Amino acid sequence: MDFKGQHILSVSQFDRPAVEKIIAVADQMRPYAAREKLSQLLSGAILGNMFFEPSTRTRVSFGCAFNKLGGHVRETVGIENSALAKGESLKDTAMVISGYSDVIVMRHPLEGSVAEFAKTSRVPVINAGDGTNEHPSQALLDLYTMSKELERFGSTVDGVHIAMVGDLQYGRTVHSLSKLLNLFNNVKFSFISPSQLAMPADIIKQLKDNGQEVIETDHLESGLKDVDIVYQTRIQEERFPSKEQADAFRGAFRINRFSYSQFCKPSAVVMHPLPRDSREDANELDTDLDQHPNLAIFRQADNGVLVRMALFALIFGLENKLAETETECSWRSL
Amino acid sequence: MDFKGQHILSVSQFDRPAVEKIIAVADQMRPYAAREKLSQLLSGAILGNMFFEPSTRTRVSFGCAFNKLGGHVRETVGIENSALAKGESLKDTAMVISGYSDVIVMRHPLEGSVAEFAKTSRVPVINAGDGTNEHPSQALLDLYTMSKELERFGSTVDGVHIAMVGDLQYGRTVHSLSKLLNLFNNVKFSFISPSQLAMPADIIKQLKDNGQEVIETDHLESGLKDVDIVYQTRIQEERFPSKEQADAFRGAFRINRFSYSQFCKPSAVVMHPLPRDSREDANELDTDLDQHPNLAIFRQADNGVLVRMALFALIFGLENKLAETETECSWRSL
């Protein structure tokens, strides 16, 4: 896959070499993200950071990634004006807005809207979330993080055993990550969820058809046995038919110091797409693991900037120009 | 007119040489807007993009125009804080805010507010819309577009025949454009609207006093005969005393493949200030003309960036410094 000039709309568009390319370019972004050097790769370029649905962290992560490559960022947050309410088509919106900037990152509450927009856009578009559908840069940063975390233990994504825990039916991130992992070999999936919130059958079929091993269980302890990666997600109470049913599951899928130390092997890495609920009665990932070296959740967030920088470089076809466009960082002394 | 250090508040402040100057400088902006080269004309300068009334496209268009000249953009969207609610005068607001940036673009819901603000501002102010009153950069981009479209047919704005269609009573854009066109010679105006929504008498008087030919009609077919430019606007139902009256006119002023091919000459150019309502029961400009080469609506939007870049260069008095401040665009290869 040649990224140059391409839209990034779905994880489905990537083959394994494409994913490996993204990982390799993201690695190269570390010194610029860490401000050891400055990059002028996209100096003067303009990102249209179009968030028609509000989001602080994804929006700021993309914006900072573009700034770290030297570019300008123009933004919109929320459905500010009434163009849509006045009946403007996404096609018109795309024609107009794509005339302003050099690349567009777009989030929109409607499924399929970003792909629809991209059809008409005259510049490349990155999908930063279209409703419950796709958010490919999240899946890519998850995969990048897995790859880096496993590397610390001399391991790789090929042959990894991952447990996905929580709401696997409605969780956009676990669907996309599963699809990406299916590009690798001998991946073992433990899907741990209440049966009402199980991973959709079509995704499980894709994985099995490709020869991956899939375990489905609603039992946390057995599901976590021997896994390399625990990918925890939230279970939202409103997904259950009644509060009683939700309460019955409360705590049954909770990762904390106790469940981690009892059920997981010592090298198991804990991931979470964030934000997590840290309140006392929350039902996902407790803070008592915050000092644990294998808690990768904040490294995930940091890696998001690297992966987004990589996507920009690839889309502009400039991933080989990083060295020649770098400059000293005179102010980095903090 | 010398633009340097001037506010841009109303189309009334322009004479014909001023308008021609803007068109000429906008032409020079093409290579920078198209990213063939980068401009550092305003490198380090700061635009205060103050939208006290939300707007995505005008705001982003101005912001991108400033970035494309190398400058920084700081923004506000909406009446965020309660300074005004706390009784702060526009004079105080202007004194404070004009101390931050080097030039200000301002939209404000109140008629006359931007001019009031400009009186006190210590930096030049561009009116990006003050209620129903003025939005001069829209009229300028419309005029610029007309000029360029007519050029394709070896024609000019002098001697043009333009039809303005729709709500001519409340439409800010058609009022401003009419005033700008009145700076040219032998312009023929066909004002096509329901009689309840006719062009205001004072504007018609201005045009006639200046020797322009004016036709008023509520009949689309005869109104469009022989026109060079069709400038379509929306008719909002709520302008009519009753839904019945609105329904009676539904479709009577609609431009689409049928009415265009039946009533217009083949070289007629179709314009619209956008956004347009593309829903089935809309009453303005159908999508079935979208592939027609004479549909200029998206070129209008693109031209907005050129015209805004030109206004910035002129306000800073730097329209002759473009060549000496340009640099190569290393990343343009998309």
Place this chain on the structure above:
Amino acid sequence: MDFKGQHILSVSQFDRPAVEKIIAVADQMRPYAAREKLSQLLSGAILGNMFFEPSTRTRVSFGCAFNKLGGHVRETVGIENSALAKGESLKDTAMVISGYSDVIVMRHPLEGSVAEFAKTSRVPVINAGDGTNEHPSQALLDLYTMSKELERFGSTVDGVHIAMVGDLQYGRTVHSLSKLLNLFNNVKFSFISPSQLAMPADIIKQLKDNGQEVIETDHLESGLKDVDIVYQTRIQEERFPSKEQADAFRGAFRINRFSYSQFCKPSAVVMHPLPRDSREDANELDTDLDQHPNLAIFRQADNGVLVRMALFALIFGLENKLAETETECSWRSL
């Protein structure tokens, strides 16, 4: 105090040398703020301008200050997304957001929240207001302004006589400014307020313990006698138990041409944190002094940019690098 890498959270963290350092560096920022020269001091650096509570002027002032040092600005305005509502801890938010930018300016409605955030942040944080608690850059720009205004009369902050007028109980700015002034010698404070809205006893005790002279009065005329600085604040009606009580005080603490010329000495400087209520029935600072050379309220706002530029330079430890990173300003000719 060494500023490098430090958070700026409270006026309490400054000693007198620190405050004098800020004043000296702010002085050095004048040519860059006035665009006589451009600064590239923080070229390529990114400010995360995180306003979880909306504010136009403080936000834009910080953003422009950073741009005027050559840096990029990424922003958030309001509690846009539901991370907090979903139960995310400030600690998590800080871990994630501090991974994006090189320095953070943060406003948040909750008292203590910015300090809490700063504990976890991996980059320096400047408190731009945490509820009714602290807003140190406002106090610093007030002090800087006093210092500069007194300089015009050959005077200094040591030995100054300042009247603070209005609501002294709830006014965040007068509390912080009092604490900063307590770092100076022989300061005389006249606190003029309705007795229901008097300066808190603990602050008065701090000042007296340090040997400062303190007068408390609810009589404007006698309180203003011989003061060098009048620092006026608003009295909000809702602070009184009843509208009758509020009305009883209406006008009793109002500064205008009459009260100024009758009660103040000719060199008295008038300050106000802005915004001020300029409506007819307002109760604070009338516009009839707007042309008076000793009205310093707009110089305060301008000085805010200088002080914020100084804070950024100090936090990055680069206050001695201004000369070597400056460039010509080619566009300044307005």
